[in-house]
Amino acid sequence: MSKLKSHAATLDSGHMYALSICLIGMSLFSYTNRFEFIHYETSTWVWIYAMTGACLILNFFMIQLPPEGNELSMDSSVYLACIFTFGTSFALTVLLMNCLFFSIIDRKTSWWKHLTNFSIYCIMIAATSALFQYLGGSPGALVNTQLFMYLTVLTVYFAANTLLVGLYYYILYRGTLFETIKDIIKDSVFVFLCTLALSLVLTVLVYHNQILGLMLFMCLAVLLSQSFKKLFAMYRSIEDRANTDQRTGLYNHSYFEEVLEQEIQKSRSSGAPLSLAMIDLDDFKKYNDHFGHLQGDKLISFVGEMLKTESQKSGTVAARYGGEEFTLLMPGYDSLQARDYIDQLRKKLNNSSFHGVEIFPLGCLAFSAGIAACSLDIHDKSQLVDQADQALYYSKRQGKNTVHTYGMHSPLEQELDFSQDVRDIEQQLNLFMYKDMETFRHSKRVFRYAMDISELLDIDPISKRNFTLGALIHDIGKLEIPWNILNKKDKLAPEEWEMVKWHVTWGKKMALTNDKFKELAPYIELHHERYDGKGYPYGFKGEEIPRLCRMLTIIDSFDAMTTERPYQPTKSFEEAIIELRACAGSQFDPELTEFFIEYIETREHRTGDTAV
Known part of the structure; x- marks a missing residue:
């Protein structure tokens, strides 16, 4: 299921939310578990260690799913199976042991993230267990006639996870709560269904086949993980081909249009600056006619590789717009910062050596560029593109090898x-x-x-x-x-x-x-x-x-x-x-x-x- 992930910067309100979750989660753990594990017998501890080991292994064999970043954490299947088979106190003890061991192994993640994830799981397990008991469920064998009850219980578990994690990201990024939760649900429906099936499978295997059943489940889980990993790699390969210009390795026009629309929406909702640059190689036709199309393609690839390298360093999005035209989408850059950045790229290209540059009027590679900054009056992505294109046209009129910002005429x-x-x-x-x-x-x-x-x-x-x-x-x-x-x-x-x-x-x-x-x-x-x-x-x-x-x-x-x-x-x-x-x-x-x-x-x- 969804977990909180590390971020470079977190708002104070995000910390306050995490603190509240921790207080609620630890309170529920103390009230529901009541430290019963102190009185557990050796046989019970054997099962706790076995289930904890299963959780740790599953955390290292996450099932990757499209789109990128969507992963299925099967440890929730173990916790649910613990509730259905052994009861609430047992499930919370397994959670505690798993979180303690995992925090020792994963030291890159800050301690408060581990504590917050532990508290979120406590809330989810406590809420799910309370509903399970309220609906007449009791630890033991899976009851065939109560499948609807199991589905209802898992729905509450899933809803609690979505709401708790969704609220965190809503507070962190100041988006729309409804949209945030809707996106999480959209990406997690398959996870929800898999978790339901796997938790019921594990319940049956553990109850009837004991440790052997758990081992069979782990084999199944690891094989599924590897199969989905290969499937995901194939998906990424197809996705990359669909989004990438094969000549330059940059993103293609279609992907640029998609990202541009997303970034404009982000800019409008958050108020963060966003700039777009249109870049056109100067006198490319002259070079192409003189050396031929094959050499012209090599020049396009050379410029594309430079833009790709620089964009990866700066966090910008470079794409081939068509022919010898390129775009650079610059989230977080205002018009002045964008101009400085593009001007540095222009000078770097001027100083780059390439076969045949002596035929250019300036004796070097050069481009003209137009920059447009997103504003509240931009209601359609085509407007921003048109503004950058107008600025590019003006840059060409000024003698090429220049950078012009939209609206900066004398x-x-x-x-x-x-x-x-x-x-x-x-x-x-x-x-x-x-x-x-x-x-x-x-x-x-x-x-x-x-x-x-x-x-x-x-x-x-x-x-x-x-x-x-x-x-x-x-x-x-x-x-x-x-x-x-x-x-x-x-x-x-x-x-x-x-x-x-x-x-x-x-x-x-x-x-x-x-x-x-x-x-x-x-x-x-x-x-x-x-x-x-x-x-x-x-x-x-x-x-x-x-x-x-x-x-x-x-x-x-x-x-x-x-x-x-x-x-x-x-x-x-x-x-x-x-x-x-x-x-x-x-x-x-x-x-x-x-x-x-x-x-x-x-x-x-x-x-x-x-x-x-």
Whole structure:
């Protein structure tokens, strides 16, 4: 069954939990066992030593099961068989002897870990024995008609183990208790079933065949262990092939995507930093064309081996993304630490000797890299990849052999890029001039609101750029809505309204066709999500919606309320402000709503004019 394992760092609350478990476990041992072993006869001690020896052997022959780290400890089968055959006091005495001997053998594990594991087993054995007696069970032969009772008793044993160990890891890592226990149960169901079968087998063998039965059980257990060990090795081999790029030995693209999603979730829940680097070998095509594909593959393998070695030292995750592109996922690294680390790798590659490097412009191996740091506004793994890819693209533009961090453009470069992006988007919006002039005007007004708000919000330059451009392009998907629906003067029919709602999905797909505007996709797709989770297309709730998308929702709704629309009455600014406040906490983020209202009231007071 599951046991506590050593960790490099443990929270104080984890120690307090372990202390509480120890006090409860030792109290239960004293109350339930009552030190009856002092009065045991020699024959009883023979069985105690035999069962203790079985436990010690089984602890060294753990059955390994997929996935990695999942092991079946068959000592629980011995403890349960002791309860069923000899009684509670006997089982606790075997536990005590096993823990004493094992603590002497395993000196790497701290004494308090051994004591905590002993206490956990005490609680499990005491709870199981109490239920066994309550349900009418008595030590001795296995009763064929009471198999359901044995199943119930083992379920309690398993539940106690899962809860006690799950609480420890929940306290240690501050995850979600339900998710922690669910993961333990998912990985331990097979263990649960095996423990049940093995404990009943041992009970029958010990009762009817005495020591010979125990020896037969041990032979069976050791053979099972070796068989599962070989099966697990085969599983690991297949798993490694499925997750590994055969050319470089690095993880492949599919595995990278899987780990990236897991690490983003961990980062969001714990608040720990996470950075991603996209790396592309400079002028690889020139080298490949000059020396041929076989030599080009050798270069890819050489770089992959270097990244693998360095990632193993640093605890990062290196993968081959495709072709001459690589990724490095860096849990625990903020953007500055990630940049320093990648820059060190770049310099190390520059100084690495390899056949034919003289044909490169710099006379050495080189790569360009883009870095993106995970933030609360990242709601999809593709966003982080796109940001790192954008940074890589910018690094290439700067002359290659450089490392660029997403969002770190110079002010002049930002201004020039922003102006060009606005012109490009406006060319797309011009299509509305023949189809729906009001959508064109609405987009321009929302853009101007967003420009003003972006100056007041405490956001970085790249977020400001994406927010304002996202405001400008947020309704681009309406180009796909039929003209007769887009310009209908009456209230929309239900089926027509459903079609209108699709504009967020269509708009996102349009933005994703242009690498420059991929980062704007969330503003297009999520500007109709609601703070209470009743919006569309996903029903995101609260902070699941990126903060600036929540602000865009307020701006978009305010402008819609204060301008003439065919299917709703126009509101004055004062009426719209009342409506915003009425919907704060349901449709809109309350804090951002007050922020926007303060901006509107200040702006109106300053200009004395409500026109946009």
